[in-house]
Amino acid sequence: xxxxxxxxxTRIKLCGLRRPEDVADAVSAGCDAIxxxxxxxxxxxxxxxxxxxxxxxxxxxxxxxxxxxNPGEEEVRQASAAARLSLLQFHGDETPEQCHALAAAVxxxxxxxxxxxxxxxxxxxxxxxxICRAGGDRYSALLLDTWVDxxxxxxxxxxxxxxxxxxxPRVVLSGGLSVQNATEAVLRVRxxxxxxxxxxxxxxxxxxxxxMRAFTAxxxxxxxxxxxxxxxxxx
Numbered sequence: 001x002x003x004x005x006x007x008x009x010t011r012i013k014l015c016g017l018r019r020p021e022d023v024a025d026a027v028s029a030g031c032d033a034i035x036x037x038x039x040x041x042x043x044x045x046x047x048x049x050x051x052x053x054x055x056x057x058x059x060x061x062x063x064x065x066x067x068x069x070n071p072g073e074e075e076v077r078q079a080s081a082a083a084r085l086s087l088l089q090f091h092g093d094e095t096p097e098q099c100h101a102l103a104a105a106v107x108x109x110x111x112x113x114x115x116x117x118x119x120x121x122x123x124x125x126x127x128x129x130x131i132c133r134a135g136g137d138r139y140s141a142l143l144l145d146t147w148v149d150x151x152x153x154x155x156x157x158x159x160x161x162x163x164x165x166x167x168x169p170r171v172v173l174s175g176g177l178s179v180q181n182a183t184e185a186v187l188r189v190r191x192x193x194x195x196x197x198x199x200x201x202x203x204x205x206x207x208x209x210x211x212m213r214a215f216t217a218x219x220x221x222x223x224x225x226x227x228x229x230x231x232x233x234x235x
């Protein structure tokens with residue numbers, strides 16, 4: 001994944017899709033990527049058979065991201081094949097070395113989730129990003145989520161001011177994003193991408209097409225305001 005220092009269209013990942021109609025709604029809403037959860041304890045988890053159906057419903061040029069929590073190599077291999085994954089997302093306690101090894105096993109790039117705690121500092125984020133980057137070219141970006149005592153995100157927002165300005169243009173921002181705060185997130189953080197799951201659900205694990213469209217519109221509204229403010233710096 002190549003990142004640009006100039007302001008550009010914020011990429012959008014809609015995560016935790018479980019039904020073909022969810023994929024259709026996500027695509028019509030204008031997403032750049034869909035997320036499939038391969039973590040059985042999650043209410044958003046999909047089986048390999050479900051993942052294959054969802055992958056078949058995904059059109060070209062929409063990335064399919066597989067979310068894993070402390071997986072083994074065979075689990076990643078099976079999911080990558082069934083869902084024709086284009087990107088891996090590691091959301092557990094995997095070390096950077098383990099992430100690189102798993103990604104290399106299936107010849108795919110990966111995101112590594114960093115769950116931001118109240119005592120996390122900007123230096124912590126820069127250091128972890130540097131460690132991941134030094135491990136090899138499979139590493140794509142940090143996905144910043146809020147620390148909760150569970151895996152896979154808790155729908156809570158962390159303090160965005162912790163994100164260093166030099167890191168923000170290449171991170172995926174997650175954690176409690178919704179229609180209500182998506183525009184503000186784009187304006188304040190200017191991340192490379194945003195990732196939403198619970199913020200586009202009418203109940204836990206059940207996506208809502210109208211909420212998907214409203215969320216993507218809110219992100220685009222942020223992009224439009226940035227473009228108006230900095231017309232010479234768009235890409």
